[in-house]
Amino acid sequence: xxxxxxxxxNGIAWGSIYALIALGYTMVYGILRLINFAHGDVxxxxxxxxxxxxxxxxxxxxxxxxxxxxxVLLGAMAFCALLGVLxxxxxxxxxxxxxxxxxxxxxxxxxLLLENLGIRIFGADPKFFPQIIPPQRVELVPGVMVTNHQxxxxxxxxxxxxxxxxxxxxxxxxxxxxxxxxNRDAASLMGIPVNRIITITFAIGxxxxxxxxxxxxxxxxRIEPLMGIMPGIKAFVAAVLGGIxxxxxxxxxxxxxxxxxxLVVGYISSTYRDAIAxxxxxxxxLLKPAGLLGxxxxxxx
Amino acid sequence: xxxxxxHVIAVLCLALLIALPLGCAKKENxxxxxxxxxxxxxxxxxxxxxxxxxxxxLDNMNAAGGIGGTKVRVIVEDDQSRPEEAATAVSKLIDQDxxxxxxxxxxxxxxxxxxxxxxxxxxxxxxxxxxxxxVTEFGDYISRxxxxxxxxxxxxxxxxxxxxxxxxxxxxxDIKNDYSVGLANYFTEAFHALGGTVISxxxxxxxxxxxxxxxxVIKSKKPQFLMVPGYxxxxxxxxxxxxxxxxxxPMLGGDGWVSDELLEIAQGSLNGSYMVNHxxxxxxxxxxxxxxxxxxxxxxxxxxxxxAxxxxxxxxxxxxxxxxLRQEDAEAFxxxxxxxxxxxxxxxxxxxxFINATxxxxxxxxxxxxxxxxxxxxxxxxxxxxxxKYEFVAMVEP
Numbered sequence: 001x002x003x004x005x006x007x008x009x010n011g012i013a014w015g016s017i018y019a020l021i022a023l024g025y026t027m028v029y030g031i032l033r034l035i036n037f038a039h040g041d042v043x044x045x046x047x048x049x050x051x052x053x054x055x056x057x058x059x060x061x062x063x064x065x066x067x068x069x070x071x072v073l074l075g076a077m078a079f080c081a082l083l084g085v086l087x088x089x090x091x092x093x094x095x096x097x098x099x100x101x102x103x104x105x106x107x108x109x110x111x112l113l114l115e116n117l118g119i120r121i122f123g124a125d126p127k128f129f130p131q132i133i134p135p136q137r138v139e140l141v142p143g144v145m146v147t148n149h150q151x152x153x154x155x156x157x158x159x160x161x162x163x164x165x166x167x168x169x170x171x172x173x174x175x176x177x178x179x180x181x182x183n184r185d186a187a188s189l190m191g192i193p194v195n196r197i198i199t200i201t202f203a204i205g206x207x208x209x210x211x212x213x214x215x216x217x218x219x220x221x222r223i224e225p226l227m228g229i230m231p232g233i234k235a236f237v238a239a240v241l242g243g244i245x246x247x248x249x250x251x252x253x254x255x256x257x258x259x260x261x262x263l264v265v266g267y268i269s270s271t272y273r274d275a276i277a278x279x280x281x282x283x284x285x286l287l288k289p290a291g292l293l294g295x296x297x298x299x300x301x
Numbered sequence: 302x303x304x305x306x307x308h309v310i311a312v313l314c315l316a317l318l319i320a321l322p323l324g325c326a327k328k329e330n331x332x333x334x335x336x337x338x339x340x341x342x343x344x345x346x347x348x349x350x351x352x353x354x355x356x357x358x359l360d361n362m363n364a365a366g367g368i369g370g371t372k373v374r375v376i377v378e379d380d381q382s383r384p385e386e387a388a389t390a391v392s393k394l395i396d397q398d399x400x401x402x403x404x405x406x407x408x409x410x411x412x413x414x415x416x417x418x419x420x421x422x423x424x425x426x427x428x429x430x431x432x433x434x435x436v437t438e439f440g441d442y443i444s445r446x447x448x449x450x451x452x453x454x455x456x457x458x459x460x461x462x463x464x465x466x467x468x469x470x471x472x473x474x475d476i477k478n479d480y481s482v483g484l485a486n487y488f489t490e491a492f493h494a495l496g497g498t499v500i501s502x503x504x505x506x507x508x509x510x511x512x513x514x515x516x517x518v519i520k521s522k523k524p525q526f527l528m529v530p531g532y533x534x535x536x537x538x539x540x541x542x543x544x545x546x547x548x549x550x551p552m553l554g555g556d557g558w559v560s561d562e563l564l565e566i567a568q569g570s571l572n573g574s575y576m577v578n579h580x581x582x583x584x585x586x587x588x589x590x591x592x593x594x595x596x597x598x599x600x601x602x603x604x605x606x607x608x609a610x611x612x613x614x615x616x617x618x619x620x621x622x623x624x625x626l627r628q629e630d631a632e633a634f635x636x637x638x639x640x641x642x643x644x645x646x647x648x649x650x651x652x653x654x655f656i657n658a659t660x661x662x663x664x665x666x667x668x669x670x671x672x673x674x675x676x677x678x679x680x681x682x683x684x685x686x687x688x689x690k691y692e693f694v695a696m697v698e699p
Contacts, residue, residue, distance in 0.1 A: 007514060007517055124381055266515070270514070271504065
């Protein structure tokens, strides 16, 4: 029982990170019907941005405070928001009117570009993330240990999720985003600046990926330029599992991915750690192609 | 016909391209050897230490006049810590650079990717620190200057059972890594033979970020120690995460832990743990102290780790064999400086014989004698970690 609880606690913390990345996939897909395969690499850039930011500001080590950690988090998010906007402007906007396959290939190209630029700029050897919050062990219930880092991960994820939901449902921009997702042409006829809304979507999605990158640096402090590939794929599966295009779906999918990964490694074998994502993907596509919370709508092209 | 001519021209151009660097690479009075290693990637410090050790030895030797006036130059290739790149790197060294011998790799999996290439090309390869027994089984051109994993595994088991009086241990192996799997097996075998039990045997894959799922399973079995035969980047994270979920037992490991970065990554979580090393840096032996001081002077105060010391010795063994070749067969020695032809091939075969006949070579990691399987037989050193510092524990003879 203790062991199971420990696995669940760790799985939820890890799953929150998948959830944050999956949100970016889902938002972009919802609006553009584009699977942004470069998203996992934006997450990697987020982790590195935080790494260098923490170094320059001296936020790691002895001088670490909650304020400086927050500064690092927000800085990395801002940087990646900008990167997301740039990617949209330079790579996706020019091919938006072309076929979906073109957009998909472009996405893969951007992904490879970011990975290899990462190797060029940061070097191929792994870096070790500075401790921007000193680690502490917390006993949840007797025998089940988590760290303050894992608690932070879950809390920050919840905060960002609540903020995002409020933004989408309450703000004018959020309403416009939903309108664009529903029908881009009609939204445009109603006077919604579609291009600007798409840019904002990319900015928010990338900022969330950056947040995930920083949180990973906190709990699993080894970062390297190819670190985004696997989590990127898994978060994509999480988004499909939850129902791509659905925001609560992405969160549920992310958490399920994290927990099932832990259970598989803990009770079956670590060699199946990555296989589980693909088994889930196949099962979802076979049994419920729209995902858990997705609705089956006829494609209108 | 036109098409045929086009092909011929293309082939000629290609041949010219390949031949050009070969033609320019060699100088008079110079022997070119190759080294491949992980200058980047997750085990970057291994490759950098090895390169430093080799260059230190060769530069000292060249400055002192070389091998009877002949200088030795080394060409270094980076394999990015990946076995498939290691194969590409040695192929390039042999085919393009025309090296007469190869030094490398640290990681057994990468040595095993390169060894068959060296064997079939007839180019002697000395690995400074690959400890998996299979490495030298590829043939008589492959040898090593370090001890092998069965010995290392036995020593760790003996240390756990006799010195620390532990009977219940857990093993956490890197399933993708030949070195780690081999060492885990030899350790388990020896620990059982001594009357201990391995109560939990879990695995991870090199480069994983999260180990808590497996560590949780290990913790539930309540072992007295955790043996992790992995490499330092993973070990540092594993020890941190073990403490985070409350698995507070000493960890034991092999020479894959050897890196100055280990303590930095582990952030104090490795206190009370033990590892095997190839030599001890504060050994009062004057030859070792000269090596340590030379190394520090040359590389900005960095302390040479066991891998740098082994690399230094691997270069030493190769140069000693070259020197013997010069003394006993000047013709063959000259052929090594010339182009790739049958005479050179015969010379390389002779060089291999001299390497394999190495006996009582006075290295900084102990006296090196190669046995019939071309493995070095020599003692291991146990190092403990206390309050964030390494300390000498014991020296164990084979």
